[in-house]
Amino acid sequence: MNRDTGAKEIPIDNSLQHAETVRRNAEGGAIAAAITLDTDWAPDFVIDEIAARLARREVRATWFVTHPSPAIERLRRRPDLFELGIHPNFLSGSTQGASSLDVLRNCLETVPGATSMRTHALVQSTPLLDMVMKQSSIATDVSLFLPHMEGVRPIEYWWQGRMLLRVPYVWEDDFEMECPRPAWSVAAMLETPDVKIFDFHPIHVYLNSGDLNAYNTLKQRAPRLQGARPDQAADLIATGSGAGSAFDELLHALAAAGSRCISDFRVEYELGGRSR
Numbered sequence: 167m168n169r170d171t172g173a174k175e176i177p178i179d180n181s182l183q184h185a186e187t188v189r190r191n192a193e194g195g196a197i198a199a200a201i202t203l204d205t206d207w208a209p210d211f212v213i214d215e216i217a218a219r220l221a222r223r224e225v226r227a228t229w230f231v232t233h234p235s236p237a238i239e240r241l242r243r244r245p246d247l248f249e250l251g252i253h254p255n256f257l258s259g260s261t262q263g264a265s266s267l268d269v270l271r272n273c274l275e276t277v278p279g280a281t282s283m284r285t286h287a288l289v290q291s292t293p294l295l296d297m298v299m300k301q302s303s304i305a306t307d308v309s310l311f312l313p314h315m316e317g318v319r320p321i322e323y324w325w326q327g328r329m330l331l332r333v334p335y336v337w338e339d340d341f342e343m344e345c346p347r348p349a350w351s352v353a354a355m356l357e358t359p360d361v362k363i364f365d366f367h368p369i370h371v372y373l374n375s376g377d378l379n380a381y382n383t384l385k386q387r388a389p390r391l392q393g394a395r396p397d398q399a400a401d402l403i404a405t406g407s408g409a410g411s412a413f414d415e416l417l418h419a420l421a422a423a424g425s426r427c428i429s430d431f432r433v434e435y436e437l438g439g440r441s442r
């Protein structure tokens with residue numbers, strides 16, 4: 167996993183296979199928006215359901231993975247649609263490892279060769295990013311949250327001869343719940359042509375959460391969320407506006423306008439594309 171290739175060499179790996187698609191999207195004026203999902207130990211039936219919704223619309227997405235599971239393996243079989251990145255939990259008490267380096271290595275065992283990352287709970291620091299840049303294949307980081315910010319673009323983060331591309335994201339389902347007037351109608355945010363990265367949690371999409379009540383009830387029923395069953399969640403799925411309706415609205419928009427994975431932003435950046 168060590169990347170010790172010098173400053174100019176950039177590991178874009180399998181994202182290169184999408185370079186032509188990305189170039190066509192850019193030339194065709196496709197919007198620079200992307201769906202990302204932090205798996206956050208969601209049960210497999212939830213991951214499968216959200217993946218099926220994306221696949222039905224043929225909308226691409228990046229999954230930031232917290233744990234290995236059969237559902238994650240199924241995502242891996244659709245590289246045409248899904249990119250797998252890592253979602254390291256660097257908080258104390260992490261189940262992913264005793265030290266930050268253990269956590270990083272554990273995540274890279276689950277997603278070998280991952281090139282994209284968002285840290286769980288957005289934990290970050292100069293030493294942490296230094297470790298990620300020196301000890302992993304990660305080339306693009308999406309751990310900067312700028313809620314509803316306009317004019318966002320990828321930025322170069324240089325450190326000791328290495329460059330990490332950082333692409334801020336502007337919307338997250340559980341933060342939206344905390345807003346006095348939540349903006350669940352997210353397609354309106356696509357009207358400006360700058361970079362718009364959305365962050366969903368599969369469990370909140372599944373429950374169509376507008377607040378944390380249903381999620382907290384599910385956690386009481388299934389304290390180990392990964393082991394929850396569909397029947398424990400069935401009566402908790404909300405109607406109306408929420409993370410699920412926002413997700414479906416975005417799917418509709420991106421199915422028509424073109425969709426990206428996070429590694430595409432890196433490819434576009436290297437090609438000098440429109441998101442620069």
Ligand SMILES: [Zn+2]
Pocket residue numbers: 204206253285286287
């Ligand atoms: Zn998380």
